[in-house]
Amino acid sequence: xxxxxxxxxxxxxxxxxxxxxxxxxxxxxxxxxxxxxxxxxxxxxxxxxxxxxxxxxxxxxxxxxxxxxxxxxxxxxxxxxxxxxxxxxxxxxxxxxxxxxxxxxxxxxxxxxxxxxxxxxxxxxxxxxxxxxxxxxxxxxxxxxxxxxxxxxxxxxxxxxxxxxxxxxxxxxxxxxxxxxxxxxxxxxxxxxxxxxxxxxxxxxxxxxxxxxxxxxxxxxxxxxxxxxxxxxxxxxxxxxxxxxxxxxxxxxxxxxxxxxxxxxxxxxxxxxxxxxxxxxxxxxxxxxxxxxxxxxxxxxxxxx
Amino acid sequence: xxxxxxxxxxxxxxxxxxxxxxxxxxxxxxxxxxxxxxxxxxxxxxxxxxxxxxxxxxxxxxxxxxxxxxxxxxxxxxxxxxxxxxxxxxxxxxxxxxxxxxxxxxxxxxxxxxxxxxxxxxxxxxxxxxxxxxxxxxxxxxxxxxxxxxxxxxxxxxxxxxxxxxxxxxxxxxxxxxxxxxxxxxxxxxxxxxxxxxxxxxxxxxxxxxxxxxxxxxxxxxxxxxxxxxxxxxxxxxxxxxxxxxxx
Numbered sequence: 001x002x003x004x005x006x007x008x009x010x011x012x013x014x015x016x017x018x019x020x021x022x023x024x025x026x027x028x029x030x031x032x033x034x035x036x037x038x039x040x041x042x043x044x045x046x047x048x049x050x051x052x053x054x055x056x057x058x059x060x061x062x063x064x065x066x067x068x069x070x071x072x073x074x075x076x077x078x079x080x081x082x083x084x085x086x087x088x089x090x091x092x093x094x095x096x097x098x099x100x101x102x103x104x105x106x107x108x109x110x111x112x113x114x115x116x117x118x119x120x121x122x123x124x125x126x127x128x129x130x131x132x133x134x135x136x137x138x139x140x141x142x143x144x145x146x147x148x149x150x151x152x153x154x155x156x157x158x159x160x161x162x163x164x165x166x167x168x169x170x171x172x173x174x175x176x177x178x179x180x181x182x183x184x185x186x187x188x189x190x191x192x193x194x195x196x197x198x199x200x201x202x203x204x205x206x207x208x209x210x211x212x213x214x215x216x217x218x219x220x221x222x223x224x225x226x227x228x229x230x231x232x233x234x235x236x237x238x239x240x241x242x243x244x245x246x247x248x249x250x251x252x253x254x255x256x257x258x259x260x261x262x263x264x265x266x267x268x269x270x271x272x273x274x275x276x277x278x279x280x281x282x283x284x285x286x287x288x289x290x291x292x293x294x295x296x297x298x299x300x301x302x303x304x305x
Numbered sequence: 306x307x308x309x310x311x312x313x314x315x316x317x318x319x320x321x322x323x324x325x326x327x328x329x330x331x332x333x334x335x336x337x338x339x340x341x342x343x344x345x346x347x348x349x350x351x352x353x354x355x356x357x358x359x360x361x362x363x364x365x366x367x368x369x370x371x372x373x374x375x376x377x378x379x380x381x382x383x384x385x386x387x388x389x390x391x392x393x394x395x396x397x398x399x400x401x402x403x404x405x406x407x408x409x410x411x412x413x414x415x416x417x418x419x420x421x422x423x424x425x426x427x428x429x430x431x432x433x434x435x436x437x438x439x440x441x442x443x444x445x446x447x448x449x450x451x452x453x454x455x456x457x458x459x460x461x462x463x464x465x466x467x468x469x470x471x472x473x474x475x476x477x478x479x480x481x482x483x484x485x486x487x488x489x490x491x492x493x494x495x496x497x498x499x500x501x502x503x504x505x506x507x508x509x510x511x512x513x514x515x516x517x518x519x520x521x522x523x524x525x526x527x528x529x530x531x532x533x534x535x536x537x538x539x540x541x542x543x544x545x546x547x548x549x550x551x552x553x
Binding site: 001002003004006007009010011059060062063064065066067068070071108109111112116227230231232233234235236238240242243245246249250253256257290291292293294296297298299300301302 | 337338339340341342374375376377378379380381382383386387388389390393445448449451452453455456482483485486513516517518520521524525528529531532533534535536538539540542543544546547550551
């Protein structure tokens with residue numbers, strides 16, 4: 001059954017969109033990731049114009065993150081103070097990102113910018129994740145538990161504007177979380193992702209937050225950042241397709257439930273290797289498309305800029 | 306029905322057949338609704354001169370050209386191993402859609418003088434660039450036509466205009482699902498001995514209708530409010546999903 005998407009201005013099979021929503025939703029539930037980094041490239045592969053894919057995916061992520069935040073909040077696993085510092089950077093970053101998006105679109109380089117961002121970030125995150133999970137698997141085989149230091153003093157602790165984050169039991173400079181938030185906001189606007197796949201490692205390794213607080217707090221920041229991106233993209237570029245977002249959302253709602261139930265029964269370490277492989281596969285596919293000679297060197301773009 | 310039409314035609318056309326060139330289309334508007342997968346229209350009419358002994362020299366060409374849109378054609382070049390857009394030519398009034406049909410004789414033997422004069426068909430279409438003196442203009446014009454054909458928006462071959470008897474003709478136009486919104490012109494040329502003897506032009510509108518139109522207009526006319534509504538809808542959907550999941 002075909003449906004005409006009013007903003008993307010093309011007709012797409014409803015069941016394809018629902019299926020994509022469900023498929024990515026299963027992975028989200030399984031691994032606790034938002035899935036934006038998979039969904040946006042998928043949307044572009046099926047022919048949705050990249051600006052519409054990015055903006056509509058941000059809209060869908062609002063729904064995905066709100067249910068996550070509520071669940072973590074009920075368990076008291078959200079550090080609101082940290083969340084607000086991250087968010088202040090995030091709002092500024094997403095504003096910058098939407099502005100940059102508009103500029104690059106005018107220059108005819110937005111598709112390239114989106115692809116390059118994906119290749120770079122998926123490459124880094126995929127490689128790190130692969131290394132980390134393989135190491136964890138090896139440790140499991142050997143049965144050796146590694147004990148880390150309780151507190152490592154690094155250059156980050158020397159930054160000014162120190163703040164106390166009671167919930168995370170941290171006394172650190174607000175500069176670092178602000179910068180992390182800024183970067184994630186920027187990426188959210190350009191790549192149509194929540195940015196959890198960058199923020200979560202950054203919160204654990206750079207800020208030293210307890211893992212129990214990381215998921216809820218990052219979701220809190222993501223919820224507000226993707227909302228800001230949705231609003232700004234709609235206002236500046238009119239690229240948010242609500243019908244597309246709602247269809248993806250309907251599929252993902254079901255998929256997430258299935259995924260999280262599956263996740264409880266499956267060995268998580270082995271599956272992290274699979275996720276890393278998936279991330280690297282998407283990265284390589286995008287890289288391949290960038291370096292191979294396109295079938296037609298010419299392309300059409302609406303407007304005169 | 307056809308017999309009745311023929312009788313009426315005879316009654317009206319017989320006395321003054323020389324200048325009865327009348328054309329109409331089955332629908333004046335194409336409405337794009339949620340389930341839109343394309344539309345088929347019929348363009349029909351009566352030719353002034355009889356089709357018959359001189360069939361080789363006589364016939365009709367139907368052209369549908371749709372909204373002039375500013376279009377940028379960009380070319381990719383390889384930089385640092387990556388193919389990126391590098392330079393382009395802007396066409397302020399490139400037709401978004403072009404479709405051509407001709408009667409059988411002209412499909413076999415195109416009347417190049419006429420096609421050239423009226424810029425009919427892919428070989429004779431030459432949209433004007435925004436700035437004069439663009440280098441390699443012809444290549445960019447060819448690329449514009451080629452990409453439009455690949456998108457199914459410019460016809461690659463001529464459709465067929467059928468004659469039903471001496472004067473009555475008709476042709477079917479299929480609009481694809483990605484047909485652009487806007488005003489179209491239907492031009493019909495009656496050609497005899499490689500000369501255009503009659504021309505008519507009429508308008509056709511393609512527009513979004515129903516929910517599709519409402520959503521699109523809302524997104525463009527009230528972009529900030531649209532963004533807020535999009536967020537609220539997503540928040541409600543997410544909250545609802547969480548609530549349902551907790552129950553089960």
